[in-house]
Amino acid sequence: MGTSLVPEPPAPRRRVLRRVLVASLAGGVVAGTVLMLLPHERRHGPAAPPAAGPEARPRAQVPVLTTVTYGVPAALPGLTALIGRQERLVRAQPRDARAWAVLGSAYVERGRRAGDAADYPKAERALRESLKVRGGRNTEALDGLAALALARRDFPAAKSYGEQALKAAPKRWQAYPPLIDAYTGLGDYEKARSTLDKLLALRTDAAARPAVMARASAVYRDRGWREDAVAQLTDAAAAARTPAEQAAWLAGLGQLAWERGDLADALRHFEAALRLDPDQRPAATGRARTLAALGHTPQALAAYRAVVAKQPNPADLLELGELYESLGQPGVAEEQYTRMKEAVRRAVSGGVDEEVLIGRYEADHGDPWDGVERLREEWRRQPGIEVADALGWALHRAGEDQEALTFATTATDKAKGGGVRSALYAYHRGVIEAELERYAPARRHLEEALRINPYFSPLKAPLAREALRELGDVPDEPPPSE
Structure with a gap:
């Protein structure tokens, strides 16, 4: 069995009550909960700083x-x-x-x-x-x-x-x-x-x-x-004491909804978060991503452009570039990748480790071997699940599928720590297994990716469906390692 971060899951929650609470939060109102703001904060924003003194500061x-x-x-x-x-x-x-x-x-x-x-x-x-x-x-x-x-x-x-x-x-x-x-x-x-x-x-x-x-x-x-x-984050949003705090937890609920492919729920939460806090950048990016998945392309592009105009974050620019690429606009996509590289340089100058993002970009759009070298060093320094997935994919793109499968398995196998249900990780493992002619597990993991979130990537979700069509009907036999 896999190593769990907690000894056991919490006791089952009352689903009907939580659905009502989630819906109330997404609408911006929490039944029976009042945000703990002073009267002047409700009308005029944050309170003025208290007068200087030994207790006030x-x-x-x-x-x-x-x-x-x-x-x-x-x-x-x-x-x-x-x-x-x-x-x-x-x-x-x-x-x-x-x-x-x-x-x-x-x-x-x-x-x-x-x-x-x-x-x-x-x-x-x-x-x-x-x-x-x-x-x-x-x-x-x-x-x-x-x-x-x-x-x-x-x-x-x-x-x-x-x-x-x-x-x-x-x-x-x-x-x-x-x-x-x-x-x-x-x-x-x-x-x-x-x-x-x-x-x-x-x-x-x-x-x-x-x-x-x-x-x-x-x-x-x-x-x-x-x-x-979802239950924990719903309770956190209900108990939040400021609009900014509640907005952050609502954005988190939107991300959880996105990860399970529930676009309507994701959009409700992202928009509720932005109503409370227009500076909630993850909510703004999540809203753009969800609009794209819903097929509202002009609104999605406008939303992405607004996000990156306000603050050009490397990950957001990579997302926008891949969206343009999926729309058959490689020239505009390349413009976003160029902006992404500039944003990476600024982040690195501030001391941020962007090796995972750079490795992912190189694997899919640049020099896969450069990605491998970067991610190998990253794995030696901090061997988390995200690094395992990125390194496995870079190795696949560089033609080293046998070694790639080791890292892809680490990222997706609970026994190795990869308990997170990620459509992207499952897709990567499925593609690598197909390349190694392990067709039955490849089909299972590609199907799992689309079952987790059919919209997980504007570029890769269509490729997952295409790969499944190419595999056709294969015997559902376990791989040799199982």
Whole structure:
């Protein structure tokens, strides 16, 4: 049996009640739940900062630290305003370690939310200054550095900082979610499981609970427990305390719906998220992707162009390029790939590890051997499931199908850690098996890809259907390894 991140799935939920709650959330109203905003916040946006004083400043800072390090989203305008205040504060009080930590953490969150890696070097300088002023049990700075490492996809560094923060204060729930992400990125599922167990055993207050539920949802999704993932994220959205936080969890519900091919549900959630927070970039990209799958091509292209005009994120540009390519417009697709390479250079200059994205691009649109070399090194450094799938596909594209199957199996076989139900991963494995003349398992995995999500890629979903037609009826015999 495979290694599970949690000892067992949660108890079955009441499906009818959850369907009602999901529908209410997607409509922007949560039955029986009131967003916990002050009266002036409802009418005029975020409250003004409290007056300076020994008690006022920590209350202003804690939400940002929670937002940045522990996965509780905040609105972009509020983050920018906070950064301005903290910059003035550290100029006036350069020995204030907490002020430096808050400034660095706010930079991380703004960069992550806006998709702008230019904030990351500034974040690192501020957080290291905080450690310089006050080392030891400076958990705020360590939390910020762990969040920064995750934003940069540097899982070994995230693990190191997260473990230091946990050792300094083992009862703080906030140290656990970054460690779960770090261990998962490193393919260390045993430690991810034990860390999640400890997080779920802690007593958390009402403000923290939605973030904990969202973390549990992500873990359940990675293990293939779709219904439980939806249940946790639905509860997180219902309990969210700000529009930005609720929008993030609704965007997550949209992504879960997309991954199972439920386009109507995905679109409802993405649009509900954007009504609450127009800066919710994953929701905007998800909406564009869903519109394309629904066949609303002009609206989809307009939505994608709006997203990449606001902030040209490499992954979004790659998606847009592949959509143009699927529409028979290679010239326009190439323009997006060129923009993607420029965006990658900017991200890398901010310290972001983009090797998986570059490897995927090279495998499908460039030099597969370059992708293989990059992804081999990435696998040595942080051997997660995403890297296994990308490396397996690059090896296939380079003609090394036998070795490719090893990595494709790692990405899809629960016994090897690949519990996530990914249409793309199943497609990759099916194609590799067909090339190796393992026709029965190839057919099973290609069918599985289209069963998981028939719209998983504008380029590859049609290829999966074509490959199945070419395979025709083959005996459903197990492969030799089974």
